[in-house]
Amino acid sequence: MSIDALRDLIPAYGKDISLNLSSLANETVLNDQQKWGCFLASAHAIGVGPVVKLIEAQAASVLSPEALNAAKAAAAIMGMNNIYYRSLHLMKNQEYTTLPARLRMNVIANPGVEKLDFELWSTAVSAINGCGACLDAHEGELRKHGVPNTQIQAALRIGAVVHAASRIVASEQAISLTAS
Numbered sequence: 001m002s003i004d005a006l007r008d009l010i011p012a013y014g015k016d017i018s019l020n021l022s023s024l025a026n027e028t029v030l031n032d033q034q035k036w037g038c039f040l041a042s043a044h045a046i047g048v049g050p051v052v053k054l055i056e057a058q059a060a061s062v063l064s065p066e067a068l069n070a071a072k073a074a075a076a077i078m079g080m081n082n083i084y085y086r087s088l089h090l091m092k093n094q095e096y097t098t099l100p101a102r103l104r105m106n107v108i109a110n111p112g113v114e115k116l117d118f119e120l121w122s123t124a125v126s127a128i129n130g131c132g133a134c135l136d137a138h139e140g141e142l143r144k145h146g147v148p149n150t151q152i153q154a155a156l157r158i159g160a161v162v163h164a165a166s167r168i169v170a171s172e173q174a175i176s177l178t179a180s
Contacts (some may be wrong), residue, residue, distance in 0.1 A: 002058035006165060009050060014168045020161045025058075029154045034117050036062045037071040038155045041121035042162035044075035045128045050173075051166045070113040074121035077107050082129035089133045116145055123152060124159035 003025045007018045027035055036059040043055040060068060080103060088097050111118035119138050126134035142152055 002054040006051060006054040006169075009054075009169050009172070010165060011168070011172065014165070017161060017164045017168060020157075021165055024154075024158050024161055027154055027158075029150050030120070032062045033067055033113070034120050034151070035154070035158070037067055037074070037113070037117055037121045038124045038158040039162060040068065040071040041074040041078075042124050042128060042159045043166070044072050045079065045125040045159075046163055046166040048166040048170045051162070051169050055162070066112045067117075070107075070111045070118055071121055073107045073111060074118055075125050077105060078122050078125035078129060078131075078134065081105065082126055082131035082134050085133040085137075086129070086131040089131075116142060116147060120147070120151065120155045124155040127156050127159045128163050 003021055007021055010018045010021075024035075024039075030038070039055050040059040040063070043052045046052075056068075059071070063071070084101060084103060108118070108122075119141050123135065123138040123142065126138060139152055
């Protein structure tokens with residue numbers, strides 16, 4: 001199992017992260033598409049090679065090609081939107097919020113999977129990227145459609161743990177490069 005291989009990359013100081021990866025991989029609050037789409041979108045949002053490779057291998061055993069593509073698309077589009085909308089939120093000059101974004105975002109309207117699954121994945125990525133405006137927008141959309149807080153929280157937890165695991169793996173890679 002690729003999650004086990006990822007856990008093997010995490011040293012003893014990251015034991016809590018390793019244990020959280022295992023428990024989230026067995027999470028039942030989300031269906032498999034929602035869960036593994038969150039894992040994959042989160043991994044792609046962070047972009048640490050070994051983590052992306054291992055999570056993508058695990059996700060590919062569960063997700064359709066369309067869902068794999070949509071999870072990657074969630075990471076890609078949120079990579080753009082989170083920066084843009086977070087900037088608007090942080091800037092004192094509110095005039096920018098009245099201007100059209102003029103950025104293509106067609107995938108949000110037609111992601112190729114259930115819209116609510118894509119919204120969950122976008123929520124996880126927006127948490128990783130720290131965009132409060134996008135978090136509020138996606139969470140509002142999910143709540144409007146009756147998605148329970150426990151499912152939204154599960155997406156956030158997956159994003160947080162994949163982020164922590166990715167940081168650990170990247171740090172350990174940096175140490176091993178400087179040691180050689």
